[in-house]
Amino acid sequence: MKIVVIVRQTPDTEAKITANSSGNGIDENELKWILNPFDEFAVEEAVKIKEETGAEVVVLGIGPDRTLETIRTAMAMGGDSAIHIKDESFGSTDSYATAKLIAYKIKAMGDVDLILAGKKWIDEESGQVPIQVAAELDIPQATIATKVDVNEAAKTVKVQSEIEGGQRILELNFPALVTCERGLNEPRYASLPGIMKAKKKPLEEVTLDSIGLEELGLTKENLGIGGSRYSVDNIDIPVINRSLNVLKGGSSDMVEASEVQAAAENLTKLLREEAKII
């Protein structure tokens, strides 16, 4: 069987985000990039299935040149080969057009049984692209998976999916798309030898020229902002502006045991009378 894992490169969770000079994007200087944390669960699951069944794992990433590093991380974890859809004009491409391009490439591969992805991209704070890919391919989906069982002979996958207020167990026929949640597995680290080996694994670089954009209802000129359904007008970095009314002790910063009752009464009064919140 063949598995495609969709990977996304996101700024490190510790990264400080600032706006760029045009004010509608982020300043990428000195930004550290990582494999989207939820994608780690997808890569790990794919590699686990590979270890059990001998499946082939193809890593698919979309984005500018720097994305290659993230793709290599996923290959170092155990991916067999990779596809990098790249073009600098993708920078402002929205989820609608991004999904069309990914779906196009997966369709062209022809024999994909399972597509795995993270449940959310932490930079865009959205999990919609993989679902749009499933819709473009007209295949079933199971999102926010905390358990995945592949039955290669039956060509099905059984998934425990988190839903509002509980879980449900779904059985999907191949080809199917599953998005992965924390708790599904413990992602392995990409070892240094693994990273060295990843550099020698097959990599297909796909540029816009090699994609039949017209078929997708997109044009080269129309990618980026033009092909998108919306554009970003501005990015603001919210300033934390809170009242910082912290009750402290009489003789030190910490409220002593003898002062706790008064502090509790005081805080309750503030929340009721000043904040009017309880």
Place this chain on the structure above:
Amino acid sequence: MSEIWVLVDTTADGKIRNVTFEVLTAAAKLKEKNSATVAAVYLGESAGSIEAELGKYGADKVYKIESPALKDFNPSAYASALSEVIKKYNPDIILGGNTMQNQDFLPRVSAKTSGGLVLDAVDVDISASSTLAIKRYRYSGKSISGMTFHDIKPMMATIRPNAFKAIEKSGAAEVVSESPEVPSQENVKILETKLVPKDRPELTEADKIVSGGRGVASTENFKLIFDIADSIGAGAGASRAAVDSGYVPYEMQVGQTGKVVAPNLYIAVGISGSVQHYAGMGSSKVIVAINKDPDAPIFQKCDYGICGDLFEVLPALTEEFKKLT
């Protein structure tokens, strides 16, 4: 006349979720600018008489999209049914709560109708070019972006619970019934649904939340968090440190790699207040911190706080909260 649709979200037992009324209030804000008709849209097996309640919150119209095939939620089936009705009525704007269900099937509607979709908006408006404009957090709550839709219908957005306050008006809604053909979903079977009865409000919709961090120090001690949460009807959450230490399950985690919440009151107990945690709760209206470390970053990101031992402060505060009526 152009229409703004609001998706009706219901609980497992068929009650309309409060976020639906909040989104109707958001739609009313848009209506003031473009005089559109606000229509609530129900998808499911059988709507019942929901129109009175929806009308009260500003729906001029209620579309009841009903089919036995919509009994259990299936994203393909729901997307197919909604897309059919969208093609028939061509609404300008479609809004819904940022619920798990809407996040699950609206991307498929986007692909089917070629309309754009933005998730988790915290504000909506009509742009200078008469399209939908929204504000949403990106980069893990570290930035807020203004985004304007291009003139391609439908323009779709989900709205973060608690971003708008539901305002009751008076009014009655006209009912339109639709029963689109839903293709059978042979490639997916629902084998089992396990709903866990919840003692407390869902984090993503809760009006108040109390969360515990590493400082709570054990699973047993989390009883203190649950007790104070129950005294004010709050949801109970946790920081990543508390989840990673195994005190409580991941579903309680608030933060960048957990749930993003925006309650009116967020009480952080024994939580240092990392950037990643703040990313998940920074849009809360009032933040209260209880921590014994005067240098904890949370004290630079809160409205109120007590610098003290949580094991002394929580029991006293719980008793004070219980006295409130």
